[in-house]
Amino acid sequence: MLALSHAQTSDGLKSVLMQQKLKRVFVASNNQEAVSQLGEQAYNMILIEEGFPELGGADFCRFLRMTDGPMAVAPIIYGIISPEKGRVLAARDAGASKIVIMPLSPKKLLQTIHAAIKEMRPIIQTTAYRGPDRRMMGPKPFHGPDKRKTQKGLVSVAEQKRIIGSF
16 A cells, blocks of 8 residues: 555556556555555555655554554555654654655665565554564574563564465
């Protein structure tokens, strides 16, 4: 699903995605249209722009993370108009999987989609936050019991892929 504020950008990016042999790409022009479509179809990846009409990109991203179903764990690529710290933190806190600077070139879109799939993180589902695990993943070896594996509200990457299907 493409949830962008500019119809020309949406149409151009849809064409790029269709050339990559995607089965379906839905372009939503506003939140009402997007929510209506979510009731009819499940999407395994969503691109949201910060300035998405009516509800706004961050609130729409938060809404998607709070739903029941595949969209709650699907990768969400969030487009911002400038890389200011406040905008990046707002996107991260809303549950974005990847953050990109708009406008988005076709090449950058495809690179970001591949990175979102390749670098999926477990999804945290708690009352305070719903979205990708924000803890830094590093090569530090840990010795002791792994309490995260049994953490309530954690949706593993394998479970996410099972829920949203193949790409």
